Amino acid sequence: EDQLHxxxxxxxxxxxxxxxxxxxxxxxAIVLGNAELALTTVPQDGETYEMLKDIVKAxxxxxxxxxxMLAYAGRGIMTTQQLECNAMIRELGGLLQVAxxxxxxxxxxxxxxxxxxxxxxAKLDQVIMxxxxxxxxxxxxxxxxxxxxxxxxxxxxxxxxxxQPGSQLAPGPYIWIKVSDTGCGMSLETQKKIFDPFFxxxxxxxxxxxxxxxxxxxxxxxxxxIESEVGKGTTFTVFLPSVNAPKKHxxxxxxxxxxxxxKRVLVVDDEVEVRKTLERILRKAxxxxxxxxxxxxxxxxFRKEQESIDxxxxxxxxxxxxxxxxxxxxxxxxxxxxxxxxxxxxxxxVLNRVQGAGFAGVLQKPIAGDVLVARxxxxxx
Numbered sequence: 001e002d003q004l005h006x007x008x009x010x011x012x013x014x015x016x017x018x019x020x021x022x023x024x025x026x027x028x029a030i031v032l033g034n035a036e037l038a039l040t041t042v043p044q045d046g047e048t049y050e051m052l053k054d055i056v057k058a059x060x061x062x063x064x065x066x067x068x069m070l071a072y073a074g075r076g077i078m079t080t081q082q083l084e085c086n087a088m089i090r091e092l093g094g095l096l097q098v099a100x101x102x103x104x105x106x107x108x109x110x111x112x113x114x115x116x117x118x119x120x121x122a123k124l125d126q127v128i129m130x131x132x133x134x135x136x137x138x139x140x141x142x143x144x145x146x147x148x149x150x151x152x153x154x155x156x157x158x159x160x161x162x163x164q165p166g167s168q169l170a171p172g173p174y175i176w177i178k179v180s181d182t183g184c185g186m187s188l189e190t191q192k193k194i195f196d197p198f199f200x201x202x203x204x205x206x207x208x209x210x211x212x213x214x215x216x217x218x219x220x221x222x223x224x225x226i227e228s229e230v231g232k233g234t235t236f237t238v239f240l241p242s243v244n245a246p247k248k249h250x251x252x253x254x255x256x257x258x259x260x261x262x263k264r265v266l267v268v269d270d271e272v273e274v275r276k277t278l279e280r281i282l283r284k285a286x287x288x289x290x291x292x293x294x295x296x297x298x299x300x301x302f303r304k305e306q307e308s309i310d311x312x313x314x315x316x317x318x319x320x321x322x323x324x325x326x327x328x329x330x331x332x333x334x335x336x337x338x339x340x341x342x343x344x345x346x347x348x349x350v351l352n353r354v355q356g357a358g359f360a361g362v363l364q365k366p367i368a369g370d371v372l373v374a375r376x377x378x379x380x381x
Contacts, residue, residue, distance in 0.1 A: 021066040022317065025344035026271055028066065029366035032059040033277035036369045037284065063366055066344075082243060083124065085115040085175055089148050092128050096136075100146075104136040109149035115175045117240045123216045130213050131179040131236050138183030138234060147180045152242055163239070164223030173242040174222065180235040186228040194226060213238075263380040264288040264308050268298040268326065269315040269342070274365075278313065278372075285373040295321025299329050306334050310380035311360070316343035327359070338379050342367075 035055040042048045093106050100106070117124075128148075135146040152175050160169040186194065195214045217224045221241050228234035265287050269275045272293070279289045290305060292298035295318055302309060312330060316323035323341055330337045342363045360379040363372070 022344035024062070024066050025365040026274055028059050028063055029344075030271075030273045030277050032056060032063070032366045033281055033369060035059060037277075037280055040284070059366070080118050080120055082116050083119055083121055085117060085150055085177060085240075086110045088121070088124065089128060089150065089177070092125060093132065093148060096129060096132050100133070100136040101139065101141060103141060103143045104139050105145055106132065106136075107145055107147045109147060111150045111152065113152075115150055115152055116243045117175055117220070118243050119220050119240065120216075124220070127213050127216055127238065128177070128179075130209060131238070134210070135179050135181035135183065135234070135236075138181045138185075140184055142183075144182040147178075149178045149180070151176050155239070160223070163225050164218075169221065169223060170241075174239040175242045176237055176239040178235055178237050180233060182233045185230040185232050185234055186226075187230055191226055191228055195224075263310040263376070264290065264305070265376060265380070266290045266292060266298065266302060266305070266309050266312045268292045268295070268312060268318075268323075270294050270318045271315075274315075281369045281372060282376070285369075287373075287376070294318050295323075295326035295329070298326055299333070302330055302337070303333055306337075310338065311376050312337060312339045313342050313363075313376070314339050316341055340375065340379060 035052050039049065039052045039056070042052065089110065090108065093108065097106055132146060132148065139146075152173060154173050155163075155169075155171060157171045160171065195210050214224050217238055217240070222239050224239075225237045226234065227237070265282055267275055267278045267282070267289055268291075269278070270293055275291050275293070279291060282289050288308075290301055290309065292301045298312070298314070299321075302312070314323045314326060318326070321329070323343070327339050327341075330339065338360045340361050340363055341359055342365060344365045361375060363375065367375075
């Protein structure tokens with residue numbers, strides 16, 4: 001009962017974090033977009049240029065915090081590929097050893113066979129780095145060990161429910177990653193709060209830390225657990241669905257500007273300032289731009305201008321018709337319409353619903369102007 005209560009609390013906090021991050025990303029899209037445009041209008045040797053650079057830098061830092069909030073909420077955009085866990089841990093362990101306290105040694109007890117998972121490398125790197133760093137800090141500047149171990153086993157439904165209550169994970173083979181330390185350990189009271197946002201046992205600690213770790217792993221269809229005893233150390237266990245041997249992946253197209261003739265983009269967003277900012281960025285890059293303040297207006301504009309519109313930049317969260325519903329109506333008008341979904345977050349169930357339906361891509365607000373232009377150049381017909 002206590003575990004289910006904790007799971008319900010985490011779910012509620014996740015909804016709150018995801019909603020806040022979405023709204024902040026809309027605001028940041030306006031700040032970052034206009035600041036980047038303003039940089040191109042002032043002399044580079046002046047004080048105004050430096051102040052604008054500071055605004056851009058601060059906006060990007062705020063974007064990273066929103067990204068952590070989305071990770072905690074189990075939302076946000078993921079770029080998935082097949083990854084081998086043992087290689088990831090060796091690579092990150094080698095990098096971290098230089099930065100960890102001299103008295104902390106890292107040991108590996110890795111499975112002899114390759115262990116493949118499907119996931120976002122940057123986010124899973126964040127998980128492993130966070131767990132190893134926390135384990136080293138738990139030694140409290142005393143001589144001690146951090147042990148990273150891996151393995152694979154088949155879990156049944158009851159085991160998964162005990163390990164991750166309320167997650168409804170599917171029984172089957174899971175790869176587990178354990179990070180153990182010989183440090184100070186945690187009390188039961190601390191263990192109950194360890195995945196709460198902004199909770200920390202460190203004097204200078206702040207941020208989402210383990211809360212983001214939990215969100216990332218849940219987003220990957222796995223779970224995370226903890227075993228700890230005061231004075232004897234702590235073990236974090238992450239488990240992720242196992243996949244077979246890796247598939248061949250095509251090399252991603254490189255972002256970059258190319259020479260294109262003028263293209264027309266339909267920008268659809270219910271936030272007026274977001275639309276204005278996107279229009280400024282695209283017009284400066286040489287695009288012709290049409291606007292719509294919602295799904296119904298977008299359908300009407302597209303019906304009139306369908307022959308001249310090369311790409312639609314479509315907001316996900318809108319009143320009346322959301323991005324997915326609008327997209328389906330646009331397909332009825334022209335089946336080959338090229339649509340980029342643009343959102344402060346992209347919920348996994350929405351992405352699953354539209355997978356294979358014809359979306360040309362998904363963008364995460366706020367997006368740098370040059371990246372936005374490059375992505376539209378790649379998909380516009």
